[in-house]
Amino acid sequence: MSIRTEQPWVRRALIAAALVCLALFILLPLFVVFFNALNKGVEVYFRSLNDPDTFSAIRLTVITALVAVPLNLIFGVAASWAIAKFDFWGKNFLTTLIDLPLSVSPVISGLIFVLLFGAQGAFGPWLMEHGIKIIFAPPAIILATIFITFPMVARELIPVMKAQGSEEEEAAMTLGASGFQTFWRVTLPNIKWGLLYGVILCNARAMGEFGAVSVVSGHIRGQTNTLPLHIEILYNEYNFTAAFAAASLLAMLALVTLVLKSMIEFKYRAELSARDGSVGAFAGVAAGKMENHS
Amino acid sequence: MSIEVKQITKIFGTFKALDDVSLKVETGELIALLGPSGSGKTTLLRIIAGLETADAGEILFHGEDAKEKQTKDRSVGFVFQHYALFRHMTVFENIAFGLRVKPKSFRPSEQQIKEKVHELLKLVQLEWVASRYPSQLSGGQRQRIALARALAIEPKVLLLDEPFGSLDANVRKELRQWLRRFHDNLHITSLFVTHDQEEALEVADKIVVMNAGKIEQIGTPEEVYHKPVSAFVLNFLGNVNLFHARVEEGKLSVGTAPGVQEPAAKIKSAKMYVRPHQLSVTREPLSVNSVKVVLVFINPAGSSVKIEACAQDGNNFQVEITQDEYKALNLAKNDEVYLTPKKITYSEYEI
Amino acid sequence: MGINILKQKSTLPGLHLSLGYTIFYLSLIVLIPLSMLFIKTSTMGLREFVDVITSPRTLAAYRLSFGASLAAGLVNIIMGFLIAWVLARYSFPGKKIVDALVDFPFALPTAVTGIALTSLYSQNGWVGQYLYKWGIESAYSPLGITIALIFIGLPFVVRTVEPVLQELDAELEDAAASLGANRWQTFIKVLFPNIIPALITGFTLAFARAIGEYGSVIFIAGNMPGKTEIAPLLIMTKLEQYDYAGATAIAVVMLLVSFGLLALTNFVQSVFSKRIGMN
Numbered sequence: 001m002s003i004r005t006e007q008p009w010v011r012r013a014l015i016a017a018a019l020v021c022l023a024l025f026i027l028l029p030l031f032v033v034f035f036n037a038l039n040k041g042v043e044v045y046f047r048s049l050n051d052p053d054t055f056s057a058i059r060l061t062v063i064t065a066l067v068a069v070p071l072n073l074i075f076g077v078a079a080s081w082a083i084a085k086f087d088f089w090g091k092n093f094l095t096t097l098i099d100l101p102l103s104v105s106p107v108i109s110g111l112i113f114v115l116l117f118g119a120q121g122a123f124g125p126w127l128m129e130h131g132i133k134i135i136f137a138p139p140a141i142i143l144a145t146i147f148i149t150f151p152m153v154a155r156e157l158i159p160v161m162k163a164q165g166s167e168e169e170e171a172a173m174t175l176g177a178s179g180f181q182t183f184w185r186v187t188l189p190n191i192k193w194g195l196l197y198g199v200i201l202c203n204a205r206a207m208g209e210f211g212a213v214s215v216v217s218g219h220i221r222g223q224t225n226t227l228p229l230h231i232e233i234l235y236n237e238y239n240f241t242a243a244f245a246a247a248s249l250l251a252m253l254a255l256v257t258l259v260l261k262s263m264i265e266f267k268y269r270a271e272l273s274a275r276d277g278s279v280g281a282f283a284g285v286a287a288g289k290m291e292n293h294s
Numbered sequence: 295m296s297i298e299v300k301q302i303t304k305i306f307g308t309f310k311a312l313d314d315v316s317l318k319v320e321t322g323e324l325i326a327l328l329g330p331s332g333s334g335k336t337t338l339l340r341i342i343a344g345l346e347t348a349d350a351g352e353i354l355f356h357g358e359d360a361k362e363k364q365t366k367d368r369s370v371g372f373v374f375q376h377y378a379l380f381r382h383m384t385v386f387e388n389i390a391f392g393l394r395v396k397p398k399s400f401r402p403s404e405q406q407i408k409e410k411v412h413e414l415l416k417l418v419q420l421e422w423v424a425s426r427y428p429s430q431l432s433g434g435q436r437q438r439i440a441l442a443r444a445l446a447i448e449p450k451v452l453l454l455d456e457p458f459g460s461l462d463a464n465v466r467k468e469l470r471q472w473l474r475r476f477h478d479n480l481h482i483t484s485l486f487v488t489h490d491q492e493e494a495l496e497v498a499d500k501i502v503v504m505n506a507g508k509i510e511q512i513g514t515p516e517e518v519y520h521k522p523v524s525a526f527v528l529n530f531l532g533n534v535n536l537f538h539a540r541v542e543e544g545k546l547s548v549g550t551a552p553g554v555q556e557p558a559a560k561i562k563s564a565k566m567y568v569r570p571h572q573l574s575v576t577r578e579p580l581s582v583n584s585v586k587v588v589l590v591f592i593n594p595a596g597s598s599v600k601i602e603a604c605a606q607d608g609n610n611f612q613v614e615i616t617q618d619e620y621k622a623l624n625l626a627k628n629d630e631v632y633l634t635p636k637k638i639t640y641s642e643y644e645i
Numbered sequence: 646m647g648i649n650i651l652k653q654k655s656t657l658p659g660l661h662l663s664l665g666y667t668i669f670y671l672s673l674i675v676l677i678p679l680s681m682l683f684i685k686t687s688t689m690g691l692r693e694f695v696d697v698i699t700s701p702r703t704l705a706a707y708r709l710s711f712g713a714s715l716a717a718g719l720v721n722i723i724m725g726f727l728i729a730w731v732l733a734r735y736s737f738p739g740k741k742i743v744d745a746l747v748d749f750p751f752a753l754p755t756a757v758t759g760i761a762l763t764s765l766y767s768q769n770g771w772v773g774q775y776l777y778k779w780g781i782e783s784a785y786s787p788l789g790i791t792i793a794l795i796f797i798g799l800p801f802v803v804r805t806v807e808p809v810l811q812e813l814d815a816e817l818e819d820a821a822a823s824l825g826a827n828r829w830q831t832f833i834k835v836l837f838p839n840i841i842p843a844l845i846t847g848f849t850l851a852f853a854r855a856i857g858e859y860g861s862v863i864f865i866a867g868n869m870p871g872k873t874e875i876a877p878l879l880i881m882t883k884l885e886q887y888d889y890a891g892a893t894a895i896a897v898v899m900l901l902v903s904f905g906l907l908a909l910t911n912f913v914q915s916v917f918s919k920r921i922g923m924n
């Protein structure tokens with residue numbers, strides 16, 4: 001037995017304790033969602049999903065994600081290029097600002113858009129005059145979702161780009177590639193896993209956001225309800241089976257997200273370690289080379 | 295194409311990486327930039343490639359100012375220290391990259407690209423790796439592929455950053471000779487950066503010794519080794535022993551035995567530098583310059599015998615003698631012998 | 646133009662475009678909307694502001710939010726450390742799946758979490774029925790709120806501690822063992838001090854998230870003013886009553902507290918890291 005590990009019985013007890021914690025706190029809630037959704041049979045499950053309000057909620061959720069994710073993706077690529085490849089004044093401050101939305105409560109994230117565009121808000125009267133509706137309408141839902149998921153792609157990309165350094169880009173430039181060619185042919189293929197990873201996490205959050213969206217939505221059935229908001233309405237109407245049926249859709253989204261995430265991690269790790277291993281194996285020789293002068 | 299570097303200065307924050315450096319490289323030369331880490335050699339190479347911009351000074355390519363030219367337009371082949379091969383591309387695509395990113399009107403046809411890549415692979419003797427990825431190659435193979443990729447754009451200048459730095463010792467030896475022959479065939483103006491004096495001495499036509507952002511000496515390998523212009527160059531190019539010479543009654547001597555030496559009227563003291571193989575070892579003092587030492591370590595393995603000796607004042611000496619001399623003298627550890635400089639490679643006087 | 650913002654000149658292209666767009670988008674989406682909080686607050690009188698944030702109902706909400714977050718954070722330190730230890734140190738069948746499951750609370754939408762936990766912990770729920778028998782009210786109570794906050798905070802602790810445990814130099818443990826320390830002494834004197842910074846970080850991240858949490862809490866909370874009403878819900882209630890100023894005042898205090906906390910952790914962590922000599 002190695003000195004670096006515990007007695008077998010200690011080990012087993014710790015593993016068991018950890019698994020019990022996880023089962024109780026994570027598996028059980030997951031299980032209860034599907035149990036409650038399918039409790040009254042598969043037929044009831046599908047009947048409760050087959051509802052125009054549910055469909056329109058799904059539609060709005062998908063539209064929101066389809067707008068928010070690409071916008072944050074473009075931002076993520078731009079921000080990580082600037083932050084990972086260049087050294088400028090205020091860079092740390094900028095990075096902090098980018099992470100800011102993560103430490104803002106969802107309710108406050110919604111509140112700030114009410115303060116901007118609500119009836120009493122800064123632009124409220126002007127918008128009303130021009131008949132533009134943002135608050136209690138899809139635009140505010142999309143805006144709040146963009147805010148909530150703002151840093152999610154950038155956060156994944158910045159470390160990936162930093163770790164890769166700029167050598168391959170420099171090589172491309174010495175070979176005559178333009179800035180755009182360098183980005184498209186060299187940078188993008190190298191960050192694709194990190195990018196996909198960020199997009200998947202961003203999408204999961206965008207589709208599942210509740211608090212921020214709840215503040216700005218107005219809860220108009222069939223119009224300004226996203227799927228998470230729709231669950232709340234159904235639940236508060238004591239329509240539990242329908243609520244859990246809708247919840248099961250989001251739970252499946254979460255599971256798919258986890259599976260994809262684990263797959264990317266696996267793939268990306270393999271790629272990373274292959275490269276690190278090969279560089280590391282030779283780096284040692286170079287380091288030990290300062291010899292021969294007294 | 296010739297390269298002229300004129301009074302280049304480069305500052306990183308508060309660190310002066312290059313301080314008023316000037317250098318001229320003639321067409322077809324193979325030049326080594328030699329120096330310890332932090333001496334500015336890589337920075338100079340990157341400035342020539344346009345990967346770094348100088349704070350002052352100018353670079354002339356064939357007499358023409360290169361300042362306005364971006365890296366991509368300089369037609370400089372750059373081989374990076376860690377090769378910077380594109381990980382997501384096969385060897386073939388790596389080499390073809392420079393051809394594929396050419397503006398449409400200059401871009402060769404697919405057939406021409408294929409021929410060119412195979413020609414280059416043949417040149418670096420790695421025809422069978424075309425479809426592999428960089429991670430499937432050994433260090434030495436990557437090195438040669440990086441070179442082939444740089445050559446694909448038919449550069450007028452080839453710049454290599456520590457080309458052998460990341461390789462195993464024996465692969466490094468082999469590739470050195472290969473690069474030398476390679477340059478002899480192609481005759482492309484080349485600069486390479488190294489911190490290994492052996493490498494510079496063996497491969498280069500001319501060596502530029504750098505220290506702390508300045509050029510210490512430019513010369514052929516023979517010149518920098520045998521006629522160093524500073525203690526730094528001397529130290530950097532091989533082992534050396536230091537003798538503190540004393541002035542007694544107007545005579546200068548380094549030894550412990552009393553006697554007469556050359557007149558040194560104006561000199562107060564001096565530092566004499568002697569290479570290990572330029573010390574004779576004898577049982578009796580040869581002259582006033584003989585120093586009495588105790589042998590602390592003898593390594594007879596190798597073509598010469600390496601000896602470490604210690605003088606009474608605590609000074610350490612490294613000596614190299616031939617196997618024949620070693621046998622004739624019948625030396626053993628802790629023997630007391632005398633060391634006498636045969637030739638002083640470099641000396642510094644305080645007047 | 647603008648080149649002087651660079652600490653170090655670079656020959657890579659695209660700085661102005663990428664940085665310009667970054668700052669533009671950041672201002673549009675984050676900075677301008679967030680600044681509205683402070684603009685709105687500045688239009689309130691100081692008196693009015695203080696009145697809102699010191700009213701009994703607000704204070705009760707703060708107390709509940711911070712108290713439950715603190716309790717949940719402490720539970721997560723223990724549970725998160727246990728799980729991280731097991732994942733980093735031992736191998737067992739199904740470990741990969743367990744490892745992926747740890748992130749589940751990140752991925753599950755909060756509304757789903759909320760109704761799932763409520764159904765589990767309410768009086769006739771699978772877990773709640775036993776707890777209620779013992780007289781433990783596990784739903785519609787501060788305990789219920791804490792349970793929800795434990796759920797959402799757990800991954801923060803596991804994910805900050807796990808990599809540190811994995812990267813700890815195995816030689817440290819061998820050295821301790823060779824010097825005669827038993828396994829427990831090695832853990833307490835050698836391993837644990839190295840993990841403290843990660844534990845603090847994990848705790849603060851979980852705590853900061855918990856303070857602002859809304860979706861997973863409101864279903865299980867009960868939402869009784871002064872008793873089980875968390876601060877984010879109070880903001881929501883004020884908004885529904887069109888009391889924008891009141892909502893903003895409460896929000897500003899919460900925001901400043903979470904920023905202050907994160908700054909404090911960064912500071913504590915940098916002090917610790919310097920002492921231990923890790924990054």
